[in-house]
Amino acid sequence: MTEAIHTTNLNAWYGKTHALKNIDMTVENNKITAIIGPSGCGKSTFIRCLNRMNDLIDGFSTEGEILIRGKDIKDTDPVALRKKIGMVFQKPNPFPKSIYENIAYGPRIHGINKRELDSIVESSLKKAALWNEVKDRLNDNAMELSGGQQQRLCIARALAVGPEIILFDEPCSALDPISASKIEDLMIDLKEKYTIVIVTHNMQQAARVSDSTAFFLMGEMIEFGDTKQIFKKPREKSTEDYITGRFG
């Protein structure tokens, strides 16, 4: 199967606010799919539906179908679902614990044996390209790392529980350009093994890293297609207006 995520007729509401309208979308395995659009267009709401993070919000409701690897997420326990679908947030949010404990937290709650932890911590930090910078200070508090390092730590933390899909919710918007480009390189490396969905405000970023791009506007998906096509020859007028900077 090449489809990692498939949504059909997905609608979402915050109370009475209709935040997503009839989204039909397919995310392919081992690809980077970018979601672009102006603030408030529903792009974060969309990816937070995929791992049911929105369930934590009072008054949130959805209709429609979300299949992850062909399985309806309504039939999956959210805890098990989130183990399969990692998430990296806009602002780095390491736990106020040591670097080691940040990575070990996830495997530990999923019952991984103590003896395996060391190697999981090491391999996760290596995959997130952070190992060389922190290997001598694993017991330092994660809050002492720089913003970019904290974000890579959060990526390593997500990798440590062995997800298949990773959702990035504007992962670079709080970072300087050098840290941001490290994260971009990292995403390209990661797509060999993982399926990635990234929400971004930064169109250059979407153009650089993604294979397909979806353009959202006011809760609707206006256009979805190959990234090259979207940026070179958008079919819709509003997509073109947005990517050429006429609004948003």
Place this chain on the structure above:
Amino acid sequence: MDRLRIQRGHIPYLSEFFHSIKLDRLRMQRIRELAIEKALFLCALVSVLTTIGIVLVLIFETLSFFEEVPILEFLTGTTWAPTYRPQHFGVLPLINGTIMIAAGAAVIAIPLGIASSVYLSEYASAKVRQTVKPVLEILAGIPTVVYGYFAISFITPLIREFIPDANIFNAASASIVVGIMILPMVSSLSEDAMRSVPRSLREGAYALGSTRFDVSTKIVVPAALSGILASFVLAISRAVGETMAVTLAAGATPKMTLNFFESIQTMTAYIVQVSLGDTPHGSIEYQTIFAVGMVLFIMTLLMNIVSMWIKERYREVYS
């Protein structure tokens, strides 16, 4: 031409006039501000001076008490009998009683308080929280004498139902009721501490596949630990100083015991007993209450300092 010149002459004059009015107004404003500041300062001074006054009275009365009774006997003696002959001035039984009540209350209030604060902060919906929290805080507003009455009229009979040997005045009953009394303090302050843990930390943990229990116990409680510990210490300090309920329920028998079903006496209850009794003012018996009050004051002061220190020392810095 003539009229023009007059006008020209007028303009600077008028503006000077207005300028001086403006200055006057500014000056008035400054004076008023200064007066307000001084008045507020005086109000603040009243409470500071009162505190200083109380501490000075305590110190002087305590010092004159220690001219009669050696401080070592006071602090190490195990018999407290200032009103009988032969007199004994060993404060340890009263300290023992106070610590028993505080410890018993803590055993009740800490687990219940932390469980209810975890529930309110992590499990309850906004609606439940908005109803339950005020109700819990009303508990803190009930007059303590009502708690005391509740102890002797309800808890004590209940205890004697199960343990018939229990004295009619006993430490257990008082501990339980003081525990209920300080419960809102623990739960409310701990809940505040947990709620101030940023949402992003919870989301990060949930995104890794945590259950609500994992998030509460492994992320939120550790991150809020300083506030939670500080609430424990403050609540225990409140239990140490609690007076009315223990006077009513715990009895008036200063005793070196660890048996919760016996009658005991706390420092506060002793002070009430002597203040209300017919002990003549100025006598050595009467002065004991200042010495006991001093011990009490030092204990609660230390605990408040410890609480502040914990809050500073173990404050987690997030983001």
